[in-house]
Amino acid sequence: xxxxxxxxxxxxxxxxxxxxxxxxxxxxxxxxxxxxxxxxxxxxxxxxxxxxxxxxxxxxxxxxxxxxxxxxxxxxxxxxxxxxxxxxxxxxxxxxxxxxxxxxxxxxxxxxxxxxxxxxxxxxxxxxxxxxxxxxxxxxxxxxxxxxxxxxxxxxxxxxxxxxxxxxxxxxxxxxxxxxxxxxxxxxxxxxxxxxxxxxxxxxxxxxxxxxxxxxxxxxxxxxxxxxxxxxxxxxxxxxxxxxxxxxxxxxxxxxxxxxxxxxxxxxxxxxxxxxxxxxxxxxxxxxxxxxxxxxxxxxxxx
DNA sequence: CATATGTCCTGAGAGC
DNA sequence: TGCTCTCAGGACATAT
Numbered sequence: 001x002x003x004x005x006x007x008x009x010x011x012x013x014x015x016x017x018x019x020x021x022x023x024x025x026x027x028x029x030x031x032x033x034x035x036x037x038x039x040x041x042x043x044x045x046x047x048x049x050x051x052x053x054x055x056x057x058x059x060x061x062x063x064x065x066x067x068x069x070x071x072x073x074x075x076x077x078x079x080x081x082x083x084x085x086x087x088x089x090x091x092x093x094x095x096x097x098x099x100x101x102x103x104x105x106x107x108x109x110x111x112x113x114x115x116x117x118x119x120x121x122x123x124x125x126x127x128x129x130x131x132x133x134x135x136x137x138x139x140x141x142x143x144x145x146x147x148x149x150x151x152x153x154x155x156x157x158x159x160x161x162x163x164x165x166x167x168x169x170x171x172x173x174x175x176x177x178x179x180x181x182x183x184x185x186x187x188x189x190x191x192x193x194x195x196x197x198x199x200x201x202x203x204x205x206x207x208x209x210x211x212x213x214x215x216x217x218x219x220x221x222x223x224x225x226x227x228x229x230x231x232x233x234x235x236x237x238x239x240x241x242x243x244x245x246x247x248x249x250x251x252x253x254x255x256x257x258x259x260x261x262x263x264x265x266x267x268x269x270x271x272x273x274x275x276x277x278x279x280x281x282x283x284x285x286x287x288x289x290x291x292x293x294x295x296x297x298x299x300x301x302x303x
Numbered sequence: 304c305a306t307a308t309g310t311c312c313t314g315a316g317a318g319c
Numbered sequence: 320t321g322c323t324c325t326c327a328g329g330a331c332a333t334a335t
Contacts, residue, residue: 003329061329093313094329137312189329200328291328292327292328
């Protein structure tokens with residue numbers, strides 16, 4: 001379930017590896033069916049060994065580790081911060097960690113770094129020496145892309161990934177969705193339209209915006225688009241401040257294997273039967289849209 | 304093209 | 320108690 005706030009928390013959690021040089025990349029020795037790693041691990045390893053991490057970015061719900069042959073030097077052919085990108089896609093249960101995985105059983109991939117100049121003034125550095133990808137269900141993926149491949153797949157003109165939910169103007173939001181016949185909740189999950197919103201935050205955002213999840217996009221009015229545009233960063237930034245949501249299954253953790261805190265502040269998600277905290281009047285309801293749960297307040301969320 | 308549905312996967316929890 | 324069943328929802332493939 002990692003969505004934008006959880007993936008952003010993962011990204012921030014591994015920023016300390018910027019500047020580090022990769023010693024080794026490997027599949028973790030787990031007995032489960034191997035996750036998808038592209039290209040094949042031996043080729044992957046050959047292409048990343050000795051490279052330096054230049055930046056950690058986020059592309060929608062993916063963590064992107066940029067690499068360059070020389071520390072701090074960007075690719076000169078474009079504005080991207082490196083020549084190759086390791087793209088980690090957590091999907092349902094994947095975690096990006098600086099060591100200390102919840103179980104060894106579900107450890108899938110490991111990126112080891114060369115040791116830094118060891119002790120400075122007799123004090124050892126606390127830099128992490130590895131980044132791990134842990135995934136209980138094994139639906140996540142790790143891919144190595146050239147800068148060009150990355151640009152084609154996730155760049156500005158990409159058809160697979162829309163503009164990031166945190167960097168979205170009202171007109172962009174409206175232009176991308178207003179002609180759709182789909183229910184607004186379903187459309188918000190479409191990563192080609194807007195990148196980063198998943199099932200949990202779609203419900204939270206619509207509650208804050210006061211919009212009924214089944215409202216059809218093409219019927220929404222100007223005022224509703226404005227409220228939606230305001231609610232998106234409000235909810236996502238609030239969730240980032242609390243380092244994301246760890247649901248009752250306890251799966252999601254930050255890079256240090258600590259729980260998030262935003263689950264305690266959910267307004268509607270998984271709160272069917274409770275009083276809506278936004279209006280204090282309605283009772284939160286659960287419905288199913290496109291085979292996914294939606295939670296909303298029938299009192300204050302209007303079509 | 305737009306939209307809808309099926310699939311992958313594991314572990315928790317329900318029900319008998 | 321232990322079995323079987325259902326459900327959770329990321330991205331993508333396939334169908335309409």
